[in-house]
Every structure is written in structure tokens, then in C-alpha cells.
Amino acid sequence: xxxxxxxxxxxxxxxxxLSLLAGQVWLDPFATPVPQAGVILLELRxxxxxxxxVLGGGLGAAGAxxxxxxxxxxxxxxxxxxxxxxxxxxxxxxxxxxxxxAVLLPLFALLGGAAGMALLALIAGKAGGITLFTLAGMMxxxxxxxxxxxxxxxxxxxxxxxxxxxxxxxxxxNRGWPDxxxxxxxxxxxxxxxxxxxxxxxxxxxGEAAAISLGVDPVRLLWLMIxxxxxxVGSGVAVAGVIGFVGLMVPHLLxxxxxxxxxATLVPSALAGALLLLLADCLCRIAPLASxxxxxxxxxxxxxxxxxxxxxxxxxxELV
Amino acid sequence: MLEARDIHLAGRLxxxxxxxxxxxxxAICGPNGAGxxxxxxxxxxxxxxxxxxxxxxxxPLAALxxxxxxxxxxxxxxxxSVAWDLSVRTLVALGRLxxxxxxxxxxxxxxxxxxxxxxxxxAERPVSTLSGGELARAHLARVLAGEPRWILADExxxxxxxxxxxxxxxxxxxxxxxxQAVVLVMHDLAAAMNWADRVIVxxxxxxxxxxxxxxxxxxxxxxxxxxxxxxxxxxxxxRALGLRRQT
Numbered sequence: 001x002x003x004x005x006x007x008x009x010x011x012x013x014x015x016x017x018l019s020l021l022a023g024q025v026w027l028d029p030f031a032t033p034v035p036q037a038g039v040i041l042l043e044l045r046x047x048x049x050x051x052x053x054v055l056g057g058g059l060g061a062a063g064a065x066x067x068x069x070x071x072x073x074x075x076x077x078x079x080x081x082x083x084x085x086x087x088x089x090x091x092x093x094x095x096x097x098x099x100x101x102a103v104l105l106p107l108f109a110l111l112g113g114a115a116g117m118a119l120l121a122l123i124a125g126k127a128g129g130i131t132l133f134t135l136a137g138m139m140x141x142x143x144x145x146x147x148x149x150x151x152x153x154x155x156x157x158x159x160x161x162x163x164x165x166x167x168x169x170x171x172x173x174n175r176g177w178p179d180x181x182x183x184x185x186x187x188x189x190x191x192x193x194x195x196x197x198x199x200x201x202x203x204x205x206x207g208e209a210a211a212i213s214l215g216v217d218p219v220r221l222l223w224l225m226i227x228x229x230x231x232x233v234g235s236g237v238a239v240a241g242v243i244g245f246v247g248l249m250v251p252h253l254l255x256x257x258x259x260x261x262x263x264a265t266l267v268p269s270a271l272a273g274a275l276l277l278l279l280a281d282c283l284c285r286i287a288p289l290a291s292x293x294x295x296x297x298x299x300x301x302x303x304x305x306x307x308x309x310x311x312x313x314x315x316x317x318e319l320v
Numbered sequence: 321m322l323e324a325r326d327i328h329l330a331g332r333l334x335x336x337x338x339x340x341x342x343x344x345x346x347a348i349c350g351p352n353g354a355g356x357x358x359x360x361x362x363x364x365x366x367x368x369x370x371x372x373x374x375x376x377x378x379x380p381l382a383a384l385x386x387x388x389x390x391x392x393x394x395x396x397x398x399x400x401s402v403a404w405d406l407s408v409r410t411l412v413a414l415g416r417l418x419x420x421x422x423x424x425x426x427x428x429x430x431x432x433x434x435x436x437x438x439x440x441x442x443a444e445r446p447v448s449t450l451s452g453g454e455l456a457r458a459h460l461a462r463v464l465a466g467e468p469r470w471i472l473a474d475e476x477x478x479x480x481x482x483x484x485x486x487x488x489x490x491x492x493x494x495x496x497x498x499x500q501a502v503v504l505v506m507h508d509l510a511a512a513m514n515w516a517d518r519v520i521v522x523x524x525x526x527x528x529x530x531x532x533x534x535x536x537x538x539x540x541x542x543x544x545x546x547x548x549x550x551x552x553x554x555x556x557x558x559r560a561l562g563l564r565r566q567t
Contacts, residue, residue, distance in 0.1 A: 071403035199417055203414060206403075207401060215386040215389065
């Protein structure tokens with residue numbers, strides 16, 4: 001256990017209970033109890049916080065693994081094309097009608113994600129080459145994006161249209177325990193796969209040829225990556241829509257505090273991703289907005305993009 | 321013995337046989353595109369030949385478990401690079417990945433590799449702050465940390481100045497004298513002449529010469545393979561290549 005992990009774990013232990021108090025109704029433990037406080041806490045806030053931890057942790061780790069795999073600090077789990085494919089599946093479910101949609105959405109999203117994983121494996125799985133794999137992923141992402149736009153433009157009615165667009169922004173609003181039970185096992189399984197890829201990702205720091213000479217099986221590594229990132233991103237999109245930026249930003253921020261090896265960034269990125277999503281979701285709950293809540297995906301981009309720009313500017317000054 | 325037996329790879333190797341012995345420094349030389357790097361990668365088990373086989377102690381290399389192969393054969397790629405700004409120690413420790421021998425054993429091997437390459441004082445420095453010569457030594461130390469019996473390096477001298485080339489060659493020479501097998505792809509024929517025990521000359525995917533340096537790199541071979549008129553000057557061990565101007 002190193003210091004970064006301990007600090008992040010400590011912050012999470014403090015932030016988690018505090019986050020439960022924040023929202024449209026503030027729960028003050030020292031004031032007279034709010035009516036229905038128990039229900040708000042157990043049925044609304046707790047599953048939501050749990051989901052933020054699961055998704056944030058998964059996305060943070062998936063981002064760290066992707067950056068290691070592509071040997072590029074700008075890589076993002078979304079590059080794989082699995083998130084857009086899952087989003088496409090989810091959008092298609094809006095065409096199934098209002099009644100069926102609630103049940104079908106996560107199922108369709110998971111199917112979309114699985115289809116994306118299968119296509120990637122089919123195209124690049126035998127050779128295990130990283131370039132082919134990246135190209136296949138980007139092709140898949142742009143195809144899924146185009147099909148999603150098509151599905152939106154063909155949307156059955158204006159209500160469905162607005163729902164699709166809102167959903168695509170990503171949110172944890174009104175999520176409950178069933179969503180947690182869907183995302184938790186898939187994310188846990190994905191994290192396990194990424195953990196098993198960690199040593200191979202370290203070897204990949206030296207390039208593909210040196211990694212193979214160190215005993216890395218490139219095909220096995222590719223399958224671990226597709227499985228691990230696919231499970232995490234696919235199940236994440238299934239329950240919360242598209243949440244960007246966590247996978248890109250978190251490993252980048254954490255790397256300077258580690259040995260910089262992919263395996264060393266994996267756990268801190270998972271913890272920091274969980275913390276970031278938990279805090280961002282709190283912000284969404286308390287931000288005053290006429291039409292309900294601020295969307296989580298929007299909030300993250302609003303925080304993330306300027307912060308990232310600031311980092312880049314600082315980096316540029318160091319380089320000059 | 322590490323042995324390539326009549327290996328073919330479309331467009332790159334056309335029936336190459338070569339036998340590498342421990343305790344020797346073997347140089348693989350040849351013009352650009354002769355198949356040097358491909359032969360080295362095949363010997364390291366990184367590319368599978370389409371025909372023929374690579375044998376390690378008469379066992380097919382391809383049948384060897386990956387971990388065993390990785391512990392036995394150390395490979396240094398051409399223009400070795402590091403994706404992240406690791407410390408030298410972390411970089412060198414990557415050479416221990418094929419092992420599950422425990423932290424103490426790993427630390428000992430890393431320390432030995434660092435001291436062999438005279439990198440102890442640079443151990444905690446980020447690789448981005450190293451000079452080209454220091455980085456080349458760090459990469460070689462990474463290979464040494466894996467304690468391989470066979471060291472296969474693809475142009476480890478490229479981009480180094482004369483002093484660093486010489487010191488790296490001296491290190492490699494020591495390793496060969498210590499009983500390891502060292503195989504180098506190299507362009508500097510004078511360095512091959514002066515430092516190698518044996519030179520394999522490749523041309524268009526075939527072995528043209530495979531002998532002691534003064535035989536394998538004799539004037540007629542240079543004329544046939546590199547199409548240069550040249551003659552060796554100086555004493556054995558300190559030879560220089562005199563090129564005649566082409567008219």
C-alpha cells in the first residue's frame with residue numbers, strides 16, 4: 001500500500017457519508033429529522049452514491065489501463081468504440097415504446113456493448129496488434145455515432161427525442177438498487193480482468209516487441225483489455241448513459257504521484273475516479289437548475305475540460 | 321546452442337541457418353534490408369518463420385513456454401523507447417517481469433544490473449533526463465536484470481558517440497567473456513571487426529559469410545555485399561576500414 005492509495009481511500013471514507021447528506025433536501029444529522037429521511041437516505045441517496053463509486057472506480061481504472069495499453073496519456077476508454085456501441089443499443093431501446101423501454105434500455109445497452117466487444121475481437125483478436133485494434137475501435141466508434149444520430153433523427157415522437165438526448169448526457173438521477181446490482185458485478189469482473197493485465201501493460205511500456213520478449217502474450221492481453229474495458233464501460237453506459245472525461249482525466253492526474261507504470265496507476269485511478277464521480281454527482285444534486293438537475297456528463301465536462309486546459313497550459317510553460 | 325535452421329520468411333529471409341554459441345560475441349552485419357533485424361527477432365522467438373525452425377538446445381523455441389523463453393533470451397529492440405517517464409530503477413526492474421521470484425531476489429538482480437552498467441548514481445533519475453548513452457546503458461541493464469543466458473540486441477550502438485559506443489561494447493564483451501551469448505546487429509563494420517568473435521554477413525535474406533571477423537569481413541565480401549572498395553588497416557583489435565573513393 002503506498003501513500004497515494006491511503007490518502008485517496010481516506011478521502012473516500014470521509015466523502016461517502018457526507019455526500020449522502022447533500023441534495024435538494026439537506027439532511028442535517030444535528031437538526032430535527034426531516035420527514036422520510038430514512039427513505040431518502042436508503043432508497044435515493046445510498047444507491048446513487050454506490051453507483052457513483054462503482055462507475056467512477058471502473059472508469060478510472062479502465063482509463064489507466066487504456067492509456068497503458070495504447071502507451072498514450074490521451075487515450076480514453078471511449079476510444080474502444082464500446083461506449084458508443086452501448087449508447088447505440090440504449091438509443092435503439094427508445095424505439096421499443098415507452099412501456100418496454102425502461103426494462104429494455106440496460107439490456108439493449110449491454111447487448112450493444114457486447115456486440116462492440118465481439119466485433120473488436122473478430123477484427124483484431126487473432127493478431128493482437130495494437131494499431132489494428134485502435135483503428136478498429138475508432139471505426140466502430142464513428143459507425144456507432146452515425147447510427148445513433150440516425151436513430152435519433154428517426155425517433156418515434158418528440159418526447160422520445162428529448163428523452164434520448166437527455167439520457168445520452170449521462171446521469172445518476174433516479175437510479176436505484178437494481179442499477180447497482182447490474183453495474184457492480186460487471187464492473188468488478190472487468191476490474192479483475194484489468195488487474196490480470198497489469199503486468200503485461202507494464203511490459204508494454206517498452207514497446208510491443210520488448211513486451212513479447214518479456215513473455216507477454218499479445219493476444220491474451222488484447223482479450224483481457226476488450227473484456228475488462230468492455231464490461232466496465234458497457235455496464236456503465238447501461239445504467240447511467242455516457243459519462244466521459246473520468247477515464248481520460250483521472251489517470252493523467254494521478255500518474256505523477258506514482259511510479260508511472262500502468263500497474264501502479266490502476267488502483268489510485270480507480271479510487272480517484274470513484275471520488276470524482278461521487279463529488280460531481282453531489283454537485284449535480286445541489287446545483288440549482290430550473291429544469292431539474294444538472295446532468296452528470298455535462299457537469300464533468302464543465303469541470304474537466306477547463307481543468308485539463310489549465311494542465312496543458314502549465315505543461316506547455318514547463319516545456320518552453 | 322541457439323540455432324536457426326534454414327528459416328524462411330517471405331521477402332525477408334530466404335533460407336538462413338546460423339548457430340549461436342554461449343561465451344561469444346556474435347555480430348550480424350549486412351546492408352539495409354538484408355534481414356538482420358528479422359533474423360534477430362526470429363532467434364529471439366518474436367517472429368515465427370514460415371519455414372524452417374529455431375532451436376534452443378535442440379528444442380523448438382516455439383514449443384518453449386513464454387516465461388521460460390523470456391528468462392532465457394533477453395532481447396533489446398532497435399531504438400528502444402519507454403512510454404512513461406519511469407525512473408531508471410523502475411525501467412531496469414521491468415526486466416524481472418518474467419520471474420515470480422519475490423521482491424528480495426528481484427531487488428538483488430536489479431542492483432547487480434545497475435552496477436554492471438554503472439548506473440547506481442542515476443538509479444532514481446527519470447529516464448527523460450538521461451543522455452543518449454545513459455539511456456542505452458539503462459536499456460541494456462533492463463535486459464541484464466532478467467539474467468538471460470542469451471542477449472540479443474538490435475543496433476544497440478545506433479546514435480551513440482564514439483566514447484559511449486566503446487564503453488557499451490566493452491560491457492558486452494565482458495558479458496560474453498563471462499559465458500553469456502551476445503548477439504548484436506550492427507552497422508559499424510570496424511566495431512564488428514575489433515570486438516566480435518564471429519560475424520554473420522547477411523545479404524538479401526541469405527547468409528553470405530559466417531566466420532571469424534577477418535574472414536567474414538574480408539575485402540572481397542565487402543565488395544560483393546556492400547559494393548565498396550575497401551581495405552582493412554592497422555593492427556588486429558584496432559583495425560580501421562579504409563574506403564577508396566568511388567569514381
